[in-house]
Structures are given as C-alpha cells and as structure tokens.
Amino acid sequence: MNAPLPHLAHEPARLDRTFLQDVIGGLSAPKKHLSAKYFYDRRGSELFEAITRLPEYYPTRTELAILDRYGPEIAAGLAPGSALVEFGSGSTAKVRRLLPHLSDLAAYVPVDVSEEFLRSEAEELGRDFPRLQVEPVAADFTKPFGLPEDLRDAPKAGFFPGSTIGNFEPELAAGLLASFARTLGTGTGAGTGATLIVGIDLVKEKAVLDAAYDDAAGVTAAFNLNLLTRINRELGADFDLDAFAHQAFFDENLGRIEMHLVSRRNQLVTVAGVPFHFGSGETIHTENSYKYTVPGFRALARGAGWEHARVWTDPDGLFSVHALTANTIRRH
Structure with missing residues (x-):
C-alpha cells in the first residue's frame, strides 16, 4: 500500500x-x-x-542481427496458433524480424505504458501486416495486467527483447520473470509449453x-x-x-x-x-x-520457474537471445 x-x-x-x-x-x-x-x-x-541508432550503442543492432539470422529457429520454438505478448514493446522494429516466420500467430499483443506511442506503433504494424491481429494493451508490465479476453484459450508466448531485464535488480528481475510465467500461463490453452524469448546483454569490456x-x-x-x-x-x-x-x-x-x-x-x-x-x-x-553471462542468466531464469531451451549469440559475444520454456511444476 x-x-x-x-x-x-x-x-x-x-x-x-x-x-x-x-x-x-x-x-x-x-x-x-x-x-x-x-x-x-x-x-x-x-x-x-x-x-538505438548511435554508433556506440551496439545492443540494438546486434540483437537485430541475431533475430535476422536465427529468426526461423526462434519462431520454430513457439507453439502453433500462439498469442505473442511483447512486454514493454516500444518500437516494433524487433518483432518485425520475427513476424515473417510466424504466419500462424493468433495475435500480437504489444504491452507498453506509453499509450500514445503504443497505439501509433500498433496501427503502423497493422497496416504493414494486414492479416495480423494486433491487440495493444496499455499497461505497466511490472504490475499484474490482463490479456485480451478473446485470447484466453490461445497458447501464449512472450517476447522481451532489448535486455530490459537488466534494468531490474537481480532479485526483482527474477520476480518479473516469474510474473511473466503467470501472465503467459493464464487460460486453458496455455497450461504447458508457454515460451519466453528474451534478449540479454552480455558482460564485456568496460570501455x-x-x-x-x-x-x-x-x-x-x-x-x-x-x-x-x-x-x-x-x-x-x-x-x-x-x-x-x-x-x-x-x-x-x-x-x-x-x-x-x-x-x-x-x-x-x-x-x-x-x-x-x-x-x-x-x-x-x-x-x-x-549485464549477464549466459550461465548467470540461465541460473536466474531457472530460479524464476523457466527452463533454458536455446541461446543464440553474435560472433563477437556482445549480446544473446534466449528461449525459455515455463516449468509448470515450479511455477505458482
């Protein structure tokens, strides 16, 4: 309170x-x-x-390159007919890298606290992908929120790029990952196999x-x-x-x-x-x-109720994209 x-x-x-x-x-x-x-x-x-377009700021262009190169593999890990929920969606630049490989999505659900920017991005995405059902949700993803009722029975997949998880103290980051598991696990169609695709910036030189x-x-x-x-x-x-x-x-x-x-x-x-x-x-x-090492983030995710499925990195080891699956035994 x-x-x-x-x-x-x-x-x-x-x-x-x-x-x-x-x-x-x-x-x-x-x-x-x-x-x-x-x-x-x-x-x-x-x-x-x-x-994200600055020469010094490597995370965005490096993550985009990973999504471009491994997009088909990443998309293959999502259940058919999934609702893809992007937490803190902001720009749609990254999800656009995955959408060409996800022709059977039930819907794309961008979630962001900046409602005006969210609506603008959702409308533009809808014009570019006219067959895609886009259902934006204006909400603070760090707090409980509801997904659209018409998607309650669809399997859920989460997308959390940009290493945004790094903005949280490790204990809070684990709590957020556990919250994502609860959000994606709601509904009769998502009892098992909920997936989370998350971008993680890696430890590197201080300069x-x-x-x-x-x-x-x-x-x-x-x-x-x-x-x-x-x-x-x-x-x-x-x-x-x-x-x-x-x-x-x-x-x-x-x-x-x-x-x-x-x-x-x-x-x-x-x-x-x-x-x-x-x-x-x-x-x-x-x-x-x-910033995390791959084993360090794997341990954090496991403690929050997720099993590590795959990881993709760039050749220089600057950034990583992880696929996690919900551990239905440990998730509360």
Missing part, C-alpha cells in the same frame, strides 16, 4: 498521483533515485529510438559499455535529462536542466551500468510545492543496466 502524499502546495491539473508518489518518495530517499520506467513519455520514447551509455553526440544525456523535463511538465516541478549533468559508468563489482543526473551546484528544487535540496555533486540515480 502506498504511503499518503504530503500536503501539496501546488497540485497540477490531471495529476498522475502514482507518478508523483514515486518521484517524491525517490527524491526523499537518503540516496536520491527515480524509476527508469518514467523515461518513456513520447519524447523519451523518441530519444531512446535515436539512441565498450561506458561509451554505449555516454555517447559523443549527447543523445543519452538528453534522454536522461528528459525525465526532469517530464517531471516539470506533469508534476509542476522547477528543475533547471542546465544545473544537472548526465553521468553513466560500468561498475565492474556489481556488473551493471549506472546512470545518474548530477547536480552542478547547491540548489533547491520543488516538485508540486515540495522542496528538495541538492548539494553540488549530489546525484539522482535514474537507471541500472545489469
């Missing part, structure tokens, strides 16, 4: 109180932090798509990882700072974007990229009238991106 919000001197119109709750809670913590899920308003989604999250063109910096722009717009805050700097680095001990917004000076910021002090050099921790 959420704690009550403090008295607000200024409450913006059409306030998203959950967003406000999370922002105030994160900025009130001893080490200030914000949830990465709030990056993805429309502008944030557009900036992330721009990041490669640092550059991927702090590009020379500053697009990732703009993406990070856009979170403050969104808070200003939607929650009546007064962040001065010029007073914060983007910071990203790979922590080799924790096996993760960390992204922060660093205060350039001592300053006071208000969010819906609630004041927050920032010291010079103090940071807001905005994102983690954990």
